[in-house]
Amino acid sequence: MEKLKSGKLHALIKALIVVLSYFIYTQIFATILSLFNINIYSNWVILLISDLLFLVFCVYAYKNNKEKDIIEFKGNIKKNLITILKYIGLLYLVTFGIGLLTT
DSSP: OHHHHHHHHHHHHHHHHHHHHHHHHHHHHHHHHHTTTOOGGGOHHHHHHHHHHHHHHHHHHTGGGHHHHHHHHHHTHHHHHHHHHHHHHHHHHHHHHHHHHHO
16 A cells, blocks of 8 residues: 555656646746847747657656556557547537637
8 A cells, every 4th residue: 555655656746747847848948048049939940849858858757657558558449549539529629618708
């Protein structure tokens, strides 16, 4: 039981670090580039590079869970695809509803 709690706590801390770094990585990247008089917000190539670096960070953060998750996903592929499509549909409905409310 203690090992399970420790694993869940570790996963929660890792997720919080990833979410918090998502909100601050662009600002940190922009601050570093502003030292060289480069405006990150007007250059889409630099934004793409910073997003790719964040993707690499996320892949590295979750590299240990990848193989186990892939095997688990393949085991229940039909159920997982239905769940994914359900949430994508929900996301589109919410986006559509917000669009209706704002116009």
